[in-house]
Amino acid sequence: MSSLENAEDRAPVLSVRGVSKRFGVVQALDDVSLEVRHGEVLALVGENGAGKSTLVRIIEGVHQPDQGMLEAGGAPRAFRSPADAHALGIRVIHQEPDIIPDLSIAENLFLGDFRRVRGLFLDRRDLARRTRAMLAAFGLQDELSPWTRAGALGPAYRQLMEIMRALRSGVRLLALDEPTSSLTEDETRRLFDVVEQLRRDGVAIVYISHRMHEVMAIADRVAVLRDGRLVATRMTHEVGEAEIVQLMVGRPITELFDPSARSLGPVLLSVSGVTTRRVHDISFHVRAGEVVGLAGLVGAGRSELAEAIFGHDRAIAGSVAVAGKAVRLRSPADAIAAGIGFAPEDRKSQALLLLRSVKDNITLCVPDLISRFDFISGEDERSVAGALVERLRVRTPSLDQLVSKLSGGNQQKVVLGRWLARRPKVLILDEPTRGIDVGAKAEIYRLIAELAAEGMALLVISSEMPELLGLCDRLLVMTGGRIVADLARAEASEERILDLAMGNNLLRGERTMVA
Amino acid sequence: MTDAPADAVAKSAGTAPQSRPVLVRAIQALGTHNFSLLIALAILIAIFGALRPDVFFLPRNISNIGQAIAILGVLATAQTIVIVSGGLDISVGSILGMSTVCIALAVETTGSTTLAILFGIAVSAVMGLVNGLIITLGRVNAVIATLGTMAAFRGVAFIISNGQSISIFDPALRFIGDGKILGIPVTIEVLMLVIAVFFVLMRYTVTGRNIYAIGGNPLVARLAGLPIRTYQIGIYALSGAAAGLAGMLLAARTGSGQPLSGSQGAELEAITAAVLGGCALTGGKGTILGGLLGVLIIGVLNNGMILTSVPTFYQMVAKGVLLIAAVVIAEHQARRFG
Structure with missing residues (x-):
């Protein structure tokens, strides 16, 4: 250097x-x-x-x-x-x-700068020559052909x-x-x-x-x-x-979280041998009052695991039980009926109805609380949504505000509100604080602690290591679609998790099986 | 885009809802889109009223418009629900034709008006169900699926009628077509009933709200546990049944079952009305009231063009242009106001 x-x-x-x-x-x-x-x-x-x-x-x-x-x-x-x-x-x-996935590497590289033969036809030879020169500069001339479809390339x-x-x-x-x-x-x-x-x-x-x-x-x-x-x-x-x-x-990270030890109840979520196309032989459990974290790098299969437990992705093998009862998961509806809630990673494309109001978004999963014979009671609806807006301190001018107009943190609170209305036994949170401001983050941490104290079983996926270390009682580390470690909070550290997540653990036999 | 929250907070802090002028409140209650539709309607009425002051405002002509839009109204409000759910049904014209034939045949064989009407609507609902099954279980794009069944259903209508128009001699049906109750044509009363049911369904029921959810973002709806396929199948069956009902009205009006009826762009007018009324073709957006206003605009336009002797071919051009213009305007608004 x-x-x-x-x-x-x-x-x-x-x-x-x-x-x-x-x-x-x-x-x-x-x-x-x-x-x-x-x-x-x-x-x-x-x-x-x-x-x-x-x-x-x-x-x-x-x-x-x-x-x-x-x-x-x-x-x-x-x-x-x-x-x-x-x-x-x-x-x-x-x-x-x-x-543009359907165009070749060469076309993608030189889009807008194509040369022509006789003023009309694409000069493929020139395009290939220029692309090869560019690939050569990066030492890729042997690996990639200019005419490879760009969509076939890895990240x-x-x-x-x-x-x-x-x-x-x-x-x-x-x-x-x-x-x-x-x-x-x-x-x-x-x-x-x-x-x-x-x-x-x-x-x-x-x-x-x-x-x-x-x-x-x-x-x-x-x-x-x-x-x-x-x-x-x-x-x-x-x-x-x-x-x-x-x-x-x-600031020392520990201050963000409530460090008080929680008392653990019976096993509420038990996953055994779950396998889908993207996760393999997953077994673990979460107790009432417990916050379990899923750590791992992007692409380790954490969200995919959550989707499998929630019935969004079909399991090829294995079983999921909620509060001791086996659940047949054919769709998210089955998971919700069994008492599982899931706040997905991408609020805007997976969780929120952006064209609808705060109130409609919160009450989406609790039709029975707000209607009789399918007719919505405006009063019930407002009291259900209003109570949660208040509890979660959602900053919104009114319950009728379009949810798309709220800030990221408040949108996330609306998503959480939807599940709190439903009172699930198990709540899975995928990147619950992604892209939200520090204040809202702290509130969401407090809420997670509160829910655990009330006896909910929580599974939290996060790419922010300090967040996981601070929030969770236990940490499962995933890599390549498998759980490679199950660490108690005391055993976990950022370096250790990263090490495991990178896949450096396999030979050391760190994997602890959970019944 | 992310500046919106501050904006909204400022607004709510600034003006209390009560202090707003009456007109502003009226517009808000109606929705800005519906308000602009009302203005468009008023302009159309003013134009044709000025061009043919001798005929346009005659009770007879008003009643004509009403009769003409009754059938379109049933089709368009059902189409609104389909589009809100994220789909499209272009087979409604064929189902309508099929329904007129079925009713005519059933009257002939059973002699019972009620049975005949129920039969026509039931057959239509089944055809809608077929659409729904093809789209959900077959995973076929709704446009393609209903384009296919549009041709197939029309063919079935020709087959069972032998390609012939079937006359209906039934006083009860004739009364539905021509009669009045309390001075209002029965067809218009049927339309009002349908609109009332659809309006309540979409606005005040969990089912309606879930339809908006499914159309707005099917993934979100699925992750919220909504049975999307069941809804979609039900919606296409409803659309079919509504087309069957529209067919009943047409059969009653014309006193015949005709395999060709509804083939002159019934689906085009229904979709145009729904889109004019504020439906986004991407789903999740649109109202029954808006659809009704779209119907009124098309009804007045059709009537006015006839009164002012616009040649039929030109009328067709105008309707095609109207559909595209409605989509262009909607697209433009969506981009400006998100």
Whole structure:
């Protein structure tokens, strides 16, 4: 890393000056100033909701700052759209790159820049030649043919394609948003090689990740965001991982949660040998009053497991019992009838009826509480929904407000309200705090603790390790569609879970079977 | 987009609902979309009223419009429910034709009006059920499924009628077609009854609300435990039954069962009315009241074009353009107001 020493001297490619951005009640960014220089890798870290994505979207021209400004090439710039940012060589590679699956790699790469033969026909030979040159630059010429269908590529190749596309049009600043979240270790290494090469070519790189070891390995500088503020910028070689984590969280994590020991009741959810197309031989149980966490990397099969238990995905083998009674799961309706609730990962596409009101969304699963002979009683409906809005402190102007107009945190509370109305014995929460502000997060943590205290059995899926460690009595670690460890809270640590989740455990026999 | 919550909070803090002017409150109660439809309707009435002041406002003509929209009204309000549920039923014209034939044949053989009507509606409901089964169990796109059955059902109507029009000699049916109760044509009373039932169903029942949920986002509905297929099958059966009822009205009006009836764009008009009325073809959005307003607009337009001697071929062009315009406007509004 020879470029490290003179990184300070290099001119900034982009300066962010005093940028603030507000979304409704959430202050996403608060007076952030930052410089990105030629030939450096700047890591942007922070918890979910700390403002990383907002900052990137401002740099990319998707959002415009409320206050503050951007400077590029020594002049102030206002990006009204991504096209403005692209014109200055600023490119963002998103977690899920936009590709057109039915077109070939070559066509995807050079879309909008096709050359023609005799003014009419696509010059396939030229397209293939240019694509091969580009693949060769990344050392991929032997692995990929220009005419491979893009839809057949895995996430790693798609990402590389997206980077190639950015390079084609001359990139000066490249931002990578959680680029490794769905990559294997080998693929990650290859991506790092590419990043290293770009850095040597003088490209400024913004690297967003919450994987500390990656950040330490690749970044020259680290910028830490917390609750929308830039709390520190450090040279990577001057800090340790622990210090960065401390900066990100800003407070000892344990304070967020109610540490009081809960008393456990009988087994409410018992899963034995459940196998679907995507999860294999899953067995575990959750007791009344217990919060069990499902840890693992993206793609480890956690959501898929939840869907199987909820009857959304059909199990090939195995059985699920609620409060000792075996449940036949043909559809979510069966699971709900048996006393299971499920708040899925993606609120907007899986949980909420965006065209309907807060009230309609909350009462969706409790028709018997609000109607007689199918006729809805306006009074009952309002009292059921109103009580939950109050209990969950949903910030909404009225019960008739369209749920799509609420903030993320309040939307999540509406989803939880739907299940609280139903009073299930078992509640599965998939990423319950994703993309919501810190205040609402704390409220949801408190609610989870409350529900457990009331004797509900909770299964929580989260990609935020501190959250799992703080909330859960027990942690199941998944990798490759299997449960590889069952850890009590005392045995669990971030490093240990990560280690297990990466699949480093298999030879050590860490797997503890649960009856 | 995420600025919306602050906006909403500010609004609620600013003005209390009581302080708003009466007109604003009326518009809100009706819905802005329905309000613009009312304005469009008023404009149409003003135009045709001005062009043919001698005929347009005559009670006879008003009654004509009412009779004409009764059949369309039943089809369009049922179509509204289908579209809200995220589907589409373009076989309704054929089912209607089939229903007229069945009723005519049944009157002939049984001599009982009630039995004949029930038979016609039951056969139509079964055809709707077939649509529902093809769409849910066969996993066939609703447009394709009902496009196929549109042709097939029409064929069946020709087969059982031998391609002939069948005359009906039945005083009770004639009374439904031409008679009045309390001074109002019976056909219009049937329409009002259907609308009242559908309105209550969609607005005040759990079933109605679940239909909105299924159309709005089937995945969300499934994860909330709603039996989506059962609903869909039921909705297509209902749509079929409604088409059967519309067929009954037509048979009563014309005094015959005709295998060709409803083949002149009945489904086009029904879908146009529903979309004009605010149905999103993506599902989850639309109201019975809106559908009714769409029907009124089409009814007045049809009547006005006849009165002002617009040639039939041009009328067809106008109706096609109207459907596309309604979708374009709806699409535009959806993009602006999310």
